[in-house]
Amino acid sequence: MELLKNILVVLHLIGWAIVLGGTLTHLRTPKIAVGVLHGALTALVTGILIVGVAEMSDDLRDPDMAKIAVKLTVALVVTALVVVGQRRPEKVTTGYLAGIAGLTAANVAVAVLWH
Template structure:
């Protein structure tokens, strides 16, 4: 089961890279005006959501490890907020501040993961 945890963690990091990479790739475009988030950003956020939930399930269920439920709830809320903004941006272009909020939320999620023990 440890292999499954590592595999999920690997794909969780891939989702993070796709989300932040898509954001950075569109940063110059966003400075010129409204922008629609890239499809990769949507896929990265969804990958993070699915693998994050699966990681918690594996840790609590199969490996019988305790997780910090408050931290996980905060991380879930942050990725859901980013996902909502991305989905809104798929319908109509987002203003620069709203688009920047997606990148900020992604970075905040990394900060929560790293610094919240």
């Protein structure tokens, strides 16, 4: 169970890295980069699966649900911004991308600093 959880955490982190990297590299030529939506969905799904695996296992610590609620809310906003930005490219500005990157970075801080 621990190995499964750790593999999911690796995919979770790679997913958010794709969102952050894809967004920051396009700040000067604002658009939603190819792959960013897949990164967001991968990270969202793996995040939910990690919660499920941790809840099911007797050995793993149960996740802090208040922290998960905050992260899930922010992640859903990030994913919605990515979807809207892909469908309506004219809406995507440097500020729009900075919003996606800022919310993602804020969630990294919540993930690591909230105990």
